[in-house]
Amino acid sequence: MAPLSWRHHTLLQALLSRGPQSERDFHALFAAISGGKNPATNQHLFNDVLLKINKELSYLQFELRACINQYDGTVYYGVVNNIADEESKLGSKYSVPQIAFYKGLLEAIVHEAGNDGSITNIDALNTRIENQVVIADSSQDSQSRLPTSITNFSMSQKEKTLNELIQDRWLSYTPTGKIGLGIRSFLDLRSWFRSNDIPSCEVCNEAGIKATTCPNEGCNVRIHEYCLKKKFSQRKASRACHGCGTEWPRLEGEDDGTEDVNGTEDVNESEDQVPSANRRSKNRRKVKSEILEETERTGSSARMTRRSLRSAKAEAVEVAREAATAGPSQSTRASKRRKSAGLHICIAYGPAGVTYN
Incomplete structure (x- = not known):
């Protein structure tokens, strides 16, 4: 295989130094290094470049991956580590209690009862981290054997760690002002979501962290809002739930598809809409x-x-x-x-x- 060119290196360097990039920014970078070729109109070339990069990264157990921010539907690209071992943890800048705090926040968010994928700031700061530490010898009192860094992890330290996790995009503020997952969590934790039996979206098969649930309380089907709009974009598409057959309600701002039977409009209204x-x-x-x-x-x-x-x-x-x-x-x-x-x-x-x- 031919070595990676400077164009491949530029894409990798941008993702490694800047972190995950939105699809718009990543496409703009690709167009700049490829002589103005837009990935939207040169999809085959774009896919070939990413495939070649991933073949080289596979030797290091890394991957250039795309994912969707489930809170706004924006696509992002980033480089992730496919192996979560003890050696990989050495590369983290976070301490043991900070990692335990993040794990506690992660579980609270993904298991949120309303499937909104977010928790309040107060609930985040009240997250307990003792259960996130594994004690090798469980025969004795585990509480007494907890590291002092865990037991002495104060509220101010939690608040500081929360701000750092948001700044590093492991967490984020949702449009409603709550605490949700960040784009780096969506990129890195795909396998974790599946291994912890997080319900997947019925349409895209990705974890339904921020998703709409079936109106039938006894049904566990989840669909992301952007997947729901795409699925029901065609007016003749069935809105019945795949799991129980319940009619799926329309989202706010979704076109109800109603129009005049003969496909005509009011004459006066039509004339008012005609440009000058x-x-x-x-x-x-x-x-x-x-x-x-x-x-x-x-x-x-x-x-x-x-x-x-x-x-x-x-x-x-x-x-x-x-x-x-x-x-x-x-x-x-x-x-x-x-x-x-x-x-x-x-x-x-x-x-x-x-x-x-």
Whole structure:
């Protein structure tokens, strides 16, 4: 296998030095080192790069992995250790009581009764850590054999450790202001979730830490909110629970799929939603149509005028011929007829579309 290039090293270095990166930031970094190739449109190239990195990392029991922050649905990428042994614990900056405190918080969060994946700050600080320490010899009083670092772990030390765990993204503040798991916990503890029988999401098969439960109290089915929206995005999709058949309620802001039977909208409402540019276009077409109609009427009036003019000229010629062959009385009548014809000609040349009496 060819060695990793500087592009692979750059991706690894970014994740190791900065910690887990959101999909948006990681994709932007990939595009910058690959000549502007967006992973969304070059998925095959993106997958090949990650596969090559993971083949090299497998010798060290590491893995470049993606996961979803269950509190907001954001995808993250990070490098994790696949082996949780005593040697790996040496690389941690946390002390034994701090690790025990984190384990106590982890259990309290994942076993939270409402499946909300969070606990209050007060409950977090009141978490007991004595049960998180394993005593090799259980025949004697375990409480008396606890390390002093455990028994003397004060409330102020808990508060300081809690802030450090949030800063290092092992824990996080949820949108409701409670304490929840951080993105590093979602990345690193996938195997721990499965080994501790944490119920999985029915859709993605990942641990349902922050998930919506079936409305049937006797059913244990969980689905992440983002998986629920994806599953029921199609309006014809069945909303029946896979476990018990109970109808799954709609989430807040979810489209109920209701529309007019004929697929039409209210005319006035539709017109109100038409952009101003479209309205101007319609107005121009309307004015143009009116001009064409007026032109047709004008053309019709002009044709009538030309016919009247030809008739008047013919009549005038006839009168002139009669005057040449007739007497004085007939000449007088012919003169009157010429005046009448002249008046008719003037009327004929009036503005089109105007009626004269």
